[in-house]
Amino acid sequence: MAASVVRKLVVGVSSKIKLSTRSTVSVTAQIRSISFSRCLLDRLYTDKHEWVTIEKGKGTVGISEYAQEQLGEIVFVELPEVGAKLEPHDVAGCLESVKAASEVYSPVGGTVTEVNKRLSGEPKLVNSAPLTDGWLYKLDLGPNTKSEDLLDEKAYKALIGSLDTN
């Protein structure tokens, strides 16, 4: 059942998704040869539920709807310093919810140019609007930014589907 749902989801997706015999799904995003200018504002995800949108060499980072649901009510958002240089997968910040501090990892590398100041007074924006007003930080992308290991919307949804059925 789960597998068939996932299959339906991935029909026509440009990413190649290998379905194993059991309920686990391993997702291998096909190498994106498309330049950033072509995938304007497409949301790309990490397998740890951070997202990034890329426009003109600038990235905006946040966490997914699934991630905010898992975390529960967010009471504090710790963000990187403007000017901080991040490598992909570096710890970029921390979200605190119900006694747990969850580290946020940067999906791409670059220099932080702006952080979402609203979140210091309204951390719950990450819960109510994780994909829009609840964005975390923006960064100037590093020169060799690669998005190969990031998932597109459909591949990410397939991953979430597999997590829910596990």
Next chain:
Amino acid sequence: MLLRKIANHKLLINWKKCNWYSQFSHLACEENRPKRAVFVSTSDSIFENLALEEWLYERTDFSKAEILLIWRNRPALVFGRHQNPWLEANVPFAASKGVCISRRSSGGGTVYHDEANLNLSFLTTRKRYNRRVNLDLIVDALRKKWDIDLSVNQRDDIMLDRFYKVSGTAAKLGRLQSYHHCTLLINVDQCMLKRCLDSPMIGADSKATKSTPASVMNLKDKVPDMNFELLVNVIGEHFLQMGGCEKNLQSFQDINPNNESNFPGITGILQRLQSWEWVYGKTPNFSINRTFVGPICSMEKFSLKVSINVEKGAISLTTLELENADSIDRHLSDFTQTLHMCYSENANNLKLSHPNLLELHNKCQEYLLSIVGDEHKNVQLGQWILDSVMTCFKFV
């Protein structure tokens, strides 16, 4: 930044070669399950124990081994990662009693520890992180041994007789790893606990994570024979048993965190945890706004508004406004402005610490004396303003 350095350092270390890890290969556990180990720290320093916990969190492949780290420490205040120490505790009182003041990397509220408090840290993968399972494990272990009414409430607190909190919980979640740690009150000095957690701070506006106060009780009040060693054995053995692991010299052992060769990099973590920048500098920005009426011995009454902004534990802005009930005397207003300038010049970026504030007060006092001359009225008023500002900082 430091976290990244540690993460990079990780790549340089073949951690399987670390002495302590090689012991896992001999652990007897059921197949297809991660091996389990109970480590009991021999250190009684909160900083060393938190450093050990952080080291294990950073450097262990928890898909192979799950760890229960147990320790107790000398009296200490431990704040959550995003808390304001001054708002959560009586820092000057605690410091005067030699209580260690520390910040942990996990979320949650402030706790007071002493040697009669047990600390348990369950280190595992992010995937297997489950606070409820750990708390149930503790409760089951204790109920098996003693006839005691323990339960876990919705806030993940362990409750005694359904009313008294005996355990506080917090967690840190990483990409692949996690820990859930909790306290267990065996026979903590409740008088010290209450006094240390009673903040003298007034007029603060802060967005930091707030603690949730609760009525607490010691387990020893119910079970007189309860002590640290017994609890370590009861909970440790149950932890191994639930993981299908045997208790032996490897799976249940004492461990000394004060050992750089066993734990390469632990000294760096320890230094970070003890630094002013981590303990106080991590405090979320806050401000203090207070109004004073006085001076007491003067016929004329003024109202003084003091605003102080604090960023990263250091003063970023001080504002003084003096108002006379009847009229604003231009001369007095200028006088206040001069004092304000003195604060702005000397207080900017000043880290909040007792010696720093004393120095600031003395500088402003000297300045006051240099400008007032013999005008008695101004001396009195100026002194009152300086004292009022100093009162705002009584929490440091």
